[in-house]
Amino acid sequence: MRLGQSVAFVIAVTVARAVAGVPTIIDLGTLGPNGTSFSRAHAISANGMMVVGTTEVTSGSRGFRYTYPGPMQLLDALPGGTYAEAHGLSNDGSVIVGHSMTTTPTLHQRIVRWTVGSTPSSVGNLCDCGSAYVGGCSANGAIIVGTSPSVIAGFRAVRWSFFTGLVDIHPASMITSGLMGVSDDGSMMVGAGLVTGQQVAILLPAGGTVQLLPPLNGYGHAVGLRISGAGDVAAGVSRVAAFQNQGDRATRWSLGDPHDIGILSGFTRSTPEAMHRGGLIIGGESDSAADGAWIWTETRGMVRLRTLLTDAGVDLAGWTQLRSVTGISDAGTELCGTGVHGGAERAFLIRGLDSLCGPWITQPPVNTDVCHGSTAALQCDAFGPTFFMPSFQWYKLGTFGWQFVADGPTGSGMVINGAQFPTLTFDNVRPDAEGYYVVQVTADCGSLTTSPVFVRYVETAPAFADDGIEHIACSHGGVTLTSQPGPVNSGPFALQWQVELPAGSNNWASLANGSTLSWDGNQPGIGGIISGATTAQLTISADFANGRQLAKVHQRHYRCVAANVCGFAEYSKPLAVTLVGDTNCDGSINSFDIDPYVAWLGNGNSALAPAAYLALNATQACWDQRSCWADVNHDSFANNFDIDPFVACVLNAPPPGKACP
DSSP states (O other): OOOGGOOHHHHHHHHHHHHOOOEEEEEOOSSSSTTTTTTTEEEEOOOEEEEEEEEEEEEEEEEEEEEEOOEEEEESSTOOOOOOEEEEEESSSSSEEEEEEEOSSSSSSEEEEETTTTTOEEEEETOSSSSSEEEEETTSSSSSEEEOOOOSSSSSEEETTTTEEEEOOOTTSSEEEEEEEEETTTSSSEEEEETTTTEEEEETTTTTTOOOEOOOGSSSEEEEEEOOOOOSSEEEEOOGGGGGGGGGGEEEEEEEEEEEEETTTSOOOOEEEEOOTTSSSSSEETTTTTOOOEEEEEEEEEHHHHHHHTTTHHHHHTTTEEEEEEEEEETTTEEEEEEEEETEEEEEEEOOOOTTSSEEEEEEOOOEEEETOOOOEEEEEEEEESOOOOOOEEEEETTTTTEOOOOOOOOOEEEEEEETEEEEEESOOOGGGOOOEEEEETTTTEEEEEEEEEEEEEOOEEEEOOOOOEEEEEESSSSEEEOOEEEEEOOEEEEEEEEEEEETTTOOOEOOOSSSTTOOOTTBOOOOOEEEETTTTTEEEEEETOOOBBOOOGGGGEEEEEEETTTEOOOOOOOEEEOTTOOOSSOOOGGHHHHHHHHHHTTTOOOOOOOHHHHHTTOHHTTTTTHHEEEEESSSSSSSSHHHHHHHHHHHHHOOOOOOO
């Protein structure tokens, strides 16, 4: 798709993908006689819609073709035969290659070729003896490579085409040879040969001289198993001296140089079974009968298939083992392989993955607030399947849909940079920065478009309006401190209430919802509960459920800090705490509270403090709190029933700063 064909298509694909749901794994089933019959996948078509492999049938094993959404179809064996396996196919799936046993003319295994709607045709066997094995076919299915026994000695590399038939292309320098893969055009083949008792990986150009692929660290044997469509990258196994007790290691040859691509933790070997046409992805197995299927790319390294699928949200219920990856579609979004599902060995098809040969987004952009006149940015961190940087294009949702973001001035005084880079920068932010943005990331064979994120324009830093309220808490009650951050169109704000510790120090500590015991001294009977610590309203209440009340230690300044992308503002309010029983509001309960208490008796309903009360150096402000300090029995009423508890409190006075219990 040309990028200029409007990103609307890209977004539509993204939305459709989201609606379609997460990637899925499909059990391809079996053609066998019962639920425990096996099937194994060996290859996938370029578009990921067709899988070929082997399934159990009543009389033995047969090849199968599965075209999504199924069902599985049987591939006939050669006449007189009861055994066949399908191991490769052309890009479009019109040609399938494998091997089959036949009794015509003798009971030997031959390389075979199926075409849609036809019976299998024998490609041959050099000597009509022993068993010949297919390695693969070219992109159009016109060239087939493999291994065949020979009347001369041992197995030999073979190549077939319509024009030549089955031809022995065994390198003269080798004792035996065999081929496992061929490039798209059939010009380059990969396999192995035996020389002086040592097995070596080989590249064999059509009509050319065999090339040896060096093993890792120059030690031991190597086998070439897969080759890229262009024939420039190969994969196989190699042995390293330091790891010879751990078995063979998956190896990738690029420009003839071997690279160890690793072994999954907990295993002793790794074998490539699939390679993407571009050579950017390799899949394989760790042990033929274990949950060790894996995928490798340069940037991610070797990743367990189960981990990759779990991270992608695939439901793996019933799949106790994922044993191997044996095919990768050209888009890198479909895989085939073999696992164990419901207790039976089964071929699987995985559909709907993010392209494994496309970009890998490690950190998508996020919703961002931007301040007037500032410099701000959207960031997308991504890799390709290799360490080469993918390409980027940012888009903004406009009146007529998604439109290219272009570098340069926008006409409002703002300048945009990085429209085709990971970081989109807004210099001298203006209101036209606001809106929804996505970025399309393209690498090799695939593209991903991020979910839309919103850039919100903020004009000013926050400010507070004073509510003019004097906040007083009763020791056995509570109070709510309310802040009023604004302006509204510059919010929402990040809010945090703080307490001054110690009082009068101008040192502040952030409050958290819950108990105050972490900062109020944790004295017996003293304690409160905080709620709304990160909202506009802070509530401080007595922790009555645990036998604690507020005290003078809670009487201090509290402030709300409001922040947005443009800055922050602080709003401080003092809190006064009235102690139950402290009739003169001097912070202590003692004999000096008796006379004011007596002055209150019989005058509690008077809005104005009686002269007898004021003559005791008590104040009108303290009188206004009488519903708190006079309610000694905490029944929400200040009356004669509080006299006895008050007397008991004075006779057994609490420490200064603490209320009557």
